[in-house]
Amino acid sequence: QVQLVESGGGLVQAGVSLRLSCAASVRTFSSYAMGWFRQAPGKEREFVAAISWSGGSTYYADSVKGRFTISRDNAKNTVYLQMNSLKPEDTAVYYCAADRRYKRVVAGDWEYDYWGQGTQVTVSS
Numbered sequence: 001q002v003q004l005v006e007s008g009g010g011l012v013q014a015g016v017s018l019r020l021s022c023a024a025s026v027r028t029f030s031s032y033a034m035g036w037f038r039q040a041p042g043k044e045r046e047f048v049a050a051i052s053w054s055g056g057s058t059y060y061a062d063s064v065k066g067r068f069t070i071s072r073d074n075a076k077n078t079v080y081l082q083m084n085s086l087k088p089e090d091t092a093v094y095y096c097a098a099d100r101r102y103k104r105v106v107a108g109d110w111e112y113d114y115w116g117q118g119t120q121v122t123v124s125s
Helices: none
Strands: 003-007 010-013 018-025 033-039 046-051 058-060 068-073 078-083 092-099 119-124
Touching: 003 092, 018 033, 018 092, 018 119, 033 068, 033 078, 046 068, 046 078, 058 068, 078 092
Parallel strands: 010 119
Antiparallel strands: 003 018, 018 078, 033 046, 033 092, 046 058, 068 078, 092 119
16 A cells, blocks of 8 residues: 655745655555646646656656656655746646556556545646
8 A cells, every 4th residue: 555645735926836745655665656647626637747666767748848847766755746937727736646567657547556635736827
């Protein structure tokens, strides 16, 4: 079983940066690929970014490519999402997720096995 706890969300103005963290309670964090998803009010959950077990492979949604960076620190059992140049359309609840098939990076939420509770990010214009 993997428990995931997101943090770092908040209310910010457009154009600023924010870093989200997701701490995993698991003995072998490096056995999981990790992903970030988000869900805006009235919309379906959408893929944001994913990272393989080693950090050697990453994958981004087109909407965040060049602005967001996913990274991980296996020694700290933590995955990060650095979000720069935030826009009002980035407003959503952000979730991290863990995928037992650790070598791949995938965008489908059905591919992930464990989910956190989410952290709210609100970007004002």
